[in-house]
Amino acid sequence: MTPPKISDALIILPGRYRTLWEIPVVMLILTLIAAFTANAYWISTLTSALAIALAARGIGVLYGLLGLVSLCQFALIGVGGWTMLRLGHGTGLPFELNVLLAGVVAAAVGVVWGAPALKLKGLYLALVTLMLAGAYQVVISATGFPDGGQGWLGRADAIQRLMLERPVVAQNSTRYLIYCAAWATLGFMAAEWLRLAKPGRAWAMIRKDDRAAMSAGVNLLVYKIIAFAFAGFLAGVGGALLAGSVGQLDGRAFAASESLSLFALSVVAGVYNWYGALIAGLLLRAVPSLLTDFEINGYAAIVFYGTALLHAIITAPRGIAGQISGLITRIKALLGRKTPPRQATRQEDS
């Protein structure tokens, strides 16, 4: 018997980040279509859908990549929105900087709210995060969002409410839609980059099994914190953009049930593909609008979401985005230019 042959040949695989360019291209095409065809009502619906899509991508990271259920993501949009309005009214900082700061604050809050995940999983984590969303609902409906007033809470009286100024480059609503699409594109790309790089590998190990991850040297604490921080950051940026869209936010719009819907729709839309987040944003914003168009009670949306969630869990665990992705793969195969080729392992002797 011969011992196994040992080779020094290096394994060269197709570039790890070769699919990243798809995100800006798809986003550009969709944004241009929307900008040129949508009426004012749909422009504003799509703008908030984009903002929410960013937060949904955060759920994609937490649930799709780590397997952690977090039911307070919509509340983190609120945290970002609050920070944005507070900074926008209270400081002279540029809009973009405020967006980033809103992301950072929501990231910090997201890490604190995610802390139970260091001990809890599954149903227990879901319940704890839902309670946090509930606590946020209580606080924000009492304090409301800053609207140009004095004091730490920044509340004005009802007559003197101020709107948040939009950025200079995006004063009208069509331009603001494009502006939000640019942020969303960056957010999606950052998430995809993390998925393909070292954190993504560590997250995949954690999703598989905590012990297997630890025996691969993964520091669970560090990589869970990175995920919660990033998911919170995306939600915060989304909240900031949402605040800029309307110019103000309504404390009553941040009920815990919104976080629940956002999670359910993220699963329905698909947490394993970046465009699943886009679909989730559309479902959460466009479905109620459509129902209103057809003069159906808004609560019917809940029934729709529940049914869609059941469908997703039972027949399509990878969600709508997963079905689209499967379709694209099949079309590519039909066209006979399937990439990467099955024999992608080129070997170069060195």
Added chain:
Amino acid sequence: MIRIENLTVQFGAVKPLDDLNVELDAKICGLIGPNGAGKTTLLNVLSGFITPKAGRVDVDGTDLLSLSPVRRVDLGLRRSFQTEQVVEDLSVYDNVLALLDHLGVARAEARRQVSKALHFVGLDREAHRMGAELNLYQRRMLEIARGLVGAPRLLLFDEPGAGMTESEGETLRETLLAIPDEFGPQILLIDHDVELILATCSKTLVLDFGQFLTYGPTADVLAEDIVKRAYLGVDV
């Protein structure tokens, strides 16, 4: 070398390991015993998932029990699991790279090590495939490959041969035998396949209900009456 002193693990009334004392000095060391003997428990103590009630474990002079599981990986401890833990949605290549990520290895060196490990276990042609696409044999070999990167010092394998066909088992045997010379680590091997243990392990430890039964050259150990009785279920 693994030196184990007075090691006791207790779960409620069960003592999966009861005052174990042994020095495992074989380069490839077998670990056998009937179901529930405490074999996996010993591996879990070594990798840091179970804190023993009492005892000391020393690997090449390092006091193991004071270190966190991740720190043990830094120092060269690697393991596989009784139920395989290949990540389905990472490529074969990334399944191995995931381990090097946390060892501060430069990119070019990481590529070299992953390539070498995958060639060694015969998975180089599958490097681009997803973990989900692998069959059981390939998954087991991938777990071994994971153990070979980043200067391993001690490999713990929990029934790597379970469910393999005879010819696959033969390749596994050849692979295991070649590891110490090629990569340097000591191996602690659990398997129910006595043939595999006999062919690869120069010495073997036998446990029975958490008790030390015997330790010595594999062929001698397997010939002992107490082992035959306890492990092979043979009446002597």
